[in-house]
Each structure stands twice: as C-alpha cells, then as structure tokens.
Amino acid sequence: xxxxxxxxxxxxxxxxxxxxxxxxxxxxxxxxxxxxxxxxxxxxxxxxxxxxxxxxxxxxxxxxxxxxxxxxxxxxxxxxxxxxxxxxxxxxxxxxxxxxxxxxxxxxxxxxxxxxxxxxxxxxxxxxxxxxxxxxxxxxxxxxxxxxxxxxxxxxxxxxxxxxxxxxxxxxxxxxxxxxxxxxxxxxxxxxxxxxxxxxxxxxxxxxxxxxxxxxxxxxxxxxxxxxxxxxxxxxxxxxxxxxxxxxxxxxxxxxxxxxxxxxxxxxxxxxxxxxxxxxxxxxxxxxxxxx
Numbered sequence: 603x604x605x606x607x608x609x610x611x612x613x614x615x616x617x618x619x620x621x622x623x624x625x626x627x628x629x630x631x632x633x634x635x636x637x638x639x640x641x642x643x644x645x646x647x648x649x650x651x652x653x654x655x656x657x658x659x660x661x662x663x664x665x666x667x668x669x670x671x672x673x674x675x676x677x678x679x680x681x682x683x684x685x686x687x688x689x690x691x692x693x694x695x696x697x698x699x700x701x702x703x704x705x706x707x708x709x710x711x712x713x714x715x716x717x718x719x720x721x722x723x724x725x726x727x728x729x730x731x732x733x734x735x736x737x738x739x740x741x742x743x744x745x746x747x748x749x750x751x752x753x754x755x756x757x758x759x760x761x762x763x764x765x766x767x768x769x770x771x772x773x774x775x776x777x778x779x780x781x782x783x784x785x786x787x788x789x790x791x792x793x794x795x796x797x798x799x800x801x802x803x804x805x806x807x808x809x810x811x812x813x814x815x816x817x818x819x820x821x822x823x824x825x826x827x828x829x830x831x832x833x834x835x836x837x838x839x840x841x842x843x844x845x846x847x848x849x850x851x852x853x854x855x856x857x858x859x860x861x862x863x864x865x866x867x868x869x870x871x872x873x874x875x876x877x878x879x880x881x882x883x884x885x886x887x888x889x890x891x892x893x894x
Contacts, residue, residue: 606655609641609694614651616692622700625649635802639818644703649685653698661745662818663687663697669739670817673794676734679727680704680813706805706812709835716809717840721832723811724804725847728828732793739794739822749797750823753860754784756868763867770870776863776893783860786853788824796820799831825850829858830865833890834883862887 611630619626628646639659643651654660667684674681683702742751764773797819805813832841866884869876888894
C-alpha cells in the first residue's frame with residue numbers, strides 16, 4: 603500500500619501565507635470526506651486547496667492545470683477551475699492546486715435523488731465531453747491508472763480477487779463476464795473521459811446534477827470506464843435510461859461492466875485501506891452484475 607502523506611490545516615495555512623499572501627487571512631477548513639488521491643481544504647468562501655496525497659498522484663496537478671480550462675468552455679456544467687498552482691514547502695514535498703469552490707452536495711450525501719433524472723443529466727454531460735476534440739489529450743497510462751485503456755491491464759488482479767473470494771461469489775459467472783468483455787475493443791477514435799465518475803465526484807443542487815469534479819484521472823480513450831457508475835449507484839430504471847441516452851454499443855457497455863466488476867472484486871477481496879461502507883457498496887455492485 604502506498605504511503606500517503608499527512609496534511610493538516612496548519613501546513614495548508616503556512617503554504618498559502620508564504621506563496622499566496624493575498625489569501626493568507628482566509629479561514630481554512632478540511633473537506634470531509636476529502637478524497638483518496640488528494641486531500642482537500644476549503645479556503646475562504648470561494649476557493650479550494652487540492653493537495654496530492656502520494657507521489658503517484660503528482661501528474662494530476664499539471665494535467666488539471668493544463669486541460670480543465672480548455673474543457674470547461676465546451677461543457678454544459680461547471681467543472682473545477684484552477685486558479686493557481688503551489689510549489690512544495692513547509693515540509694510538504696509536492697506541487698498543489700488552488701481551484702474555485704463549486705457549491706453543491708455530493709450525490710453520495712444527497713437523499714431522495716431521482717435516479718432517472720440524474721442518469722439523464724450525467725449522460726448529457728458525458729456526451730458533451732465525448733464531443734470535445736481529443737487531439738493532444740493524455741492517453742491512458744499510469745497517470746490515470748489506465749482509465750480509458752483496456753481493462754485487461756487488471757486481468758491479474760481480477761482473477762486473483764475472484765480466487766480469493768472463492769465460494770462467496772459465483773466465480774464462473776464473474777470470469778465469464780470478464781473474459782467476454784476483454785474480447786472486445788474500442789475501435790473508434792478516442793474520446794475524452796472523466797475516469798472516475800463516482801457519487802463523491804458529482805455535485806447536485808435542487809435535485810439536479812450541478813457540477814462534475816475531480817478530473818485527476820481524465821484522459822482520452824475508451825469511454826467504457828465512465829459507465830461503471832451505472833452499477834455502482836444507479837437503479838435499474840436509471841441504468842436503462844443512461845444506456846439509451848448515451849447510445850454506446852453493447853461491447854462498450856460490456857467493458858463498462860468489466861470496469862465495475864474489477865473494482866468491486868478487489869475491494870470486496872480486501873484491498874488495503876477500504877472502509878466497511880465502501881466494501882458494502884461493492885457487494886451491491888457484484889449482486890447487480892449477477893455474480894453474487
């Protein structure tokens with residue numbers, strides 16, 4: 603397990619005061635939950651400090667600074683807007699970002715959401731994202747944990763997790779789905795992908811999708827990875843709406859299932875650092891996929 607650095611409000615305050623004295627008097631509040639790849643802190647009313655939690659998340663800083671302003675103008679909903687980039691200091695050894703604060707409640711925290719409406723809003727956002735010219739965009743790789751690439755990169759993990767879980771799941775069904783998905787490929791030009799469409803990265807206001815945040819795993823490639831949300835959160839009616847509105851082919855939908863399956867298997871099999879609530883969520887994913 604990669605060691606994650608500890609970051610507190612005092613460190614953030616010292617970094618801001620040293621590098622951005624115009625904001626030195628603003629209050630700093632840790633955002634909870636603060637994410638896995640980054641630690642986040644609210645800076646005053648209008649800003650957010652975003653700090654990589656480990657070395658292998660560093661590429662996200664430059665990528666977001668470069669690409670988010672270019673993507674934002676072509677999307678129907680707000681996404682994070684970089685305001686400044688900070689340098690290492692005060693014992694913190696990584697570059698870091700300041701972005702504009704976006705008001706809203708995460709889908710993870712919201713109650714009584716209409717899943718079908720959410721599915722429609724999210725599909726429309728993803729269709730707009732797919733329509734943006736991918737030229738020069740970062741292809742799948744270590745910078746985004748291969749999102750947008752072939753899920754076969756996680757073949758070893760998937761098979762090992764299936765073996766670990768033994769008769770807790772229908773291993774034959776899981777591997778049949780996995781193998782069928784790996785036999786397919788995205789054979790069209792690459793498109794922009796978010797890479798981590800998850801309940802904590804979608805903001806809602808008044809019951810509607812209001813913003814999409816955390817583009818650390820964005821890139822260009824196969825959009826299948828962004829379909830996993832259909833099984834991690836949406837109910838059956840909303841999954842059907844999501845699928846129809848996106849209009850992607852059966853093979854891409856199948857690879858989306860594979861991405862959801864891989865993540866659920868490794869979490870349930872005991873990926874380090876996973877909380878009980880996340881494990882329970884992925885148990886539900888395995889049931890929705892019909893392998894448990």
